[in-house]
Amino acid sequence: MINEIDEYGVVSFMRPVLRTKSADNDSLLESLISCITALNCASHFGNHLGRLQTEQATIVRSFQYALRNALAHALPAMTWKLEHLPTPSVKDSIDIFGTDGRTHVVIELDKHRADQVTKKFVSRSAMFERDKIHYISICYPGTDRMNMTECIKYFRYCASLSARLGNVYAGFIIQPA
Numbered sequence: 001m002i003n004e005i006d007e008y009g010v011v012s013f014m015r016p017v018l019r020t021k022s023a024d025n026d027s028l029l030e031s032l033i034s035c036i037t038a039l040n041c042a043s044h045f046g047n048h049l050g051r052l053q054t055e056q057a058t059i060v061r062s063f064q065y066a067l068r069n070a071l072a073h074a075l076p077a078m079t080w081k082l083e084h085l086p087t088p089s090v091k092d093s094i095d096i097f098g099t100d101g102r103t104h105v106v107i108e109l110d111k112h113r114a115d116q117v118t119k120k121f122v123s124r125s126a127m128f129e130r131d132k133i134h135y136i137s138i139c140y141p142g143t144d145r146m147n148m149t150e151c152i153k154y155f156r157y158c159a160s161l162s163a164r165l166g167n168v169y170a171g172f173i174i175q176p177a
Helices: 027-037 053-074 114-127 148-165
Strands: 014-021 079-084 094-099 104-111 133-140 168-176
Touching: 014 027, 014 148, 027 053, 027 133, 027 168, 053 079, 053 094, 053 104, 053 133, 104 114, 114 133, 114 148, 133 148, 148 168
Parallel strands: 104 133, 133 168
Antiparallel strands: 014 168, 079 094, 094 104
């Protein structure tokens, strides 16, 4: 597909691209991947770079709502929450959390920075040490100084550790299609 840019310099089609996953035969993971990769993220991230951090936070929040709504439509048996606090004493919320009472999905949204991805992966894995989780990292464009290759390398580490912990992992980067 050819990148389409309008007269304002906005990319008209962007999507989350799967960069790594830890399991090949997990039906929930495949449903999550299908739902996430179907999203056109251009209206959210087509021209967010260079904006103030408060403006970028509003854009990310808008994307968070759109993704939660898409997940609720695609996986209606699960309850989907934004900014979920699994442990109220630890003020560390999950961007999007889904559960059906047995299965837990943790989705975190970040700029493509390996340190952010890794820090959240470690903390969320520890929060659910007794439960199996499906953990999804979705990274949106950051600055040119942020190393996307390093982020993808750490996605692979998260996938490997998830497999060893009995969890499931997928890492996506939102980019022009």
